[in-house]
Amino acid sequence: MLESDGLDRWGPREQANIPSSLSELAEYAMRMGLAGLGGAGFPTGLKLGGAGTPDLLLINGAECEPFLTCDDRLMRERAADVIQAADYLAKLSGVSNTFIGVESNKPEAIRSLRQATAAAGSSVKIRTLPARYPAGGQPMLVRALSGRRLRPGQLPAEIGVQVLNVASLYALGRAVFHGEPLISRVVTLTGRCKHPGNYEVPLGYPVNLLRKIAEPDSDARDIHVGGPMMGRKLEEIDAVTGKTSSCLIFGANRLWPAKGDESDCIRCNRCVDACPMALQPMSLLEAARSRNQHDLKQLRLDACIECGACSQVCPSNLPLRDSFRAIKKEALICRTG
Template sequence: MKLFSLAALKRTSDIFAIRGGIHPETRKYLSAQSAIEQMPLPSLIRVPLQQHVGAEAVALVKRDDRVLKGQLIGKARGAISANVHAPTSGRVIAVGHFAAPHPSGLPVATITIRPDGKDEWGPRMPRLRPEDADPNEIAERVMEAGIVGMGGAVFPAAVKLNQRERYDLHTLVINGSECEPYLTCDDRLLRERAEEIADGIRILARAVGVKKVIIAIEANKPEAIEAMRRHTFAIGPEARVTKVPTLYPMGSAQHLVKAVTGLEVPARARTAELGVLVHNVATAYAVHKAVRYGEPLISRVMTVSGQGVKRPANVEALIGTPVSDILKQCGGLTGEPDRLLLGGPMMGLPILSLRVPVIKGTSGILALMRTETRPRAEMPCIRCGGCVKVCPCGLMPMEMHARIQADDLDGAVDLGLPDCISCGSCSFNCPSNIQLVQGFNYALGRLAVKQSQKHQQEETKRLAAARTARMDAIAEKKRAAMAKRKAEMAAKKKREAEAAAEAGAARPNPQEAAE
């Protein structure tokens, strides 16, 4: 049964309203006019083996190995994982654990490389001619290149492309909205490398077998919109650039699809189930380099901004470059920042150390001063309903928060906690300054642990039952073998007795023989 009407797709000039959303101060002016600059080679590179959704990659190198630029150093493991490559040539000085670019700061498996300064490429992947390549070949190349969703989701891109085998896809949506405040890296990519992005989009469209392409860009990026419109002809006759409202969280895949197609994604469903696949503009650029030139994902463009940065900029840095090196390239800090974030101010991850590396999903480094964060004391909820009004998922944040505070996790789940996308709109709009989204993230973490424990218990029971069944089968097999052996031995004895009797009957009696 179809979940939507294709008639909605005919309204190509319309923008459909999405639920909720907010208009935070964008502060994009800090870096929007800064052209992308290339970072110099750092003195040390730390490449985590977990930079993606799914299983951690398996290290393929050891200490003292020499590696070349683009060499595979971490092999994807399992159905959902991603390869990891050496960002430059040098010597591996450690394969161990280092602090993760995450609020926890917990150590993760990391390969540390000391660059040799030569930046020497190893053998690149064979180039493909996408016009003649099979979709499976393109997906395979994207997988080999270790490309993930670079808008922040870091879901392995090849897994997404292979959804064409499960769903009847008809539209490719390219996410160029970049709705997070401060961030301008996608804007600069669209302005400066529109031709390469258009080629990447064309490759993605061929890989999923669709002709209809919508490139969605927020209205506050007029130069990016114009740059992409000049190159839509290279993508195909059914490709178009759509200007979407400047509204947060327009960059959410579900809400972007609703805005440009009118199709509403059901709760906990994928956009692919509606026939629509969404990819970020930076992902399209990475696909272009992988397919056309055989280059894996070893660098990315990111924004360095905030009033705590002396010279806000957009830089292209190698994966694994320490945050401290990138800030130094931008003039350093103006003082002690109130918050240091990887990503945007709404959904970015706070970090405690400048030594942590940037990874594939790092879209920005923000150093925010107290004048920008404006910390306020938390007050009791006044039941104004402001959080309900702005929630893009149609949830009731205040009620979920009350359930979580009462330790009623199941009640929060019943109210839709798993549908929360952690956009932070509710916290931003709360006049009492209640940190709603932090509470939801905490509860979602507890829920994940609870589900993991339940899964482990069920798996333990399954394994125990399987072992019992296996041992019973072995015992039954032994009993059957023993019974068979006993039967064979009894039959053998019977045959021997019968043979002896027959031999005795045939042998002449000695007395009779004497007579």
């Protein structure tokens, strides 16, 4: 049985044994438990192992959902580590160009990264992106930084691009240069609480203890995990933080209005105008409700990035994004079950 010494400090860490090839790094990343911290939690080792021969490395620092500030703080305060990791990965991957995309509403992060780049004599370029949701969506980011287009279902590696979230890159640097496995992440505590802020939180930390730290207002008992657009209401009372727990919003019920009752589609086309992937959400919804696989394919359900922009603008309160998410999950279960 493991017994804690209660000291909350690092024991002996793995000697810095810096991998000298991408395949070695991929294996090492798997061993250190590194994963995408930007949302999907995809294992970094698998991503690096399947990278092919990219000529471009893109770092996603576009934290585009409101309320989230964990990546912003990381870029402001740990810019030197981010740049060191970017230079290392670029060299190992043999890429000719590395860009970090940061939205224009994060001037301090942009300044810190540029200073760190200059101090390190790095060739990493910091690019400013428009602060418009969903600038951090992979297809948008790739297009904005490289001019290349991702087709639905296509991986960035297939068009010569390697993409990593900035927090995932930072974790990779900590593993490579300091021998630290991924055991914590920065979590934004925000909403209607007395102590909002960004906290470095161990993975597996009880949400109830974070609630005590944040001290929500007495009428802010509900918790939303993730951003308002892509996150979800936390239902589990014994939840703990994980690799993708970027943000906890206390009292979300009062921060943005609850959706009213659903009504029929009025063909206003607002969802079409809002969709960053140029899809037809109202037609996709019909196909999802009737489980018409042929139409779902024709209408390119696979291109939906589940950003929720369509649901947000729909005057009939139709559950567009949730339906697309559910039908994709169903298809996945059918494929793997």
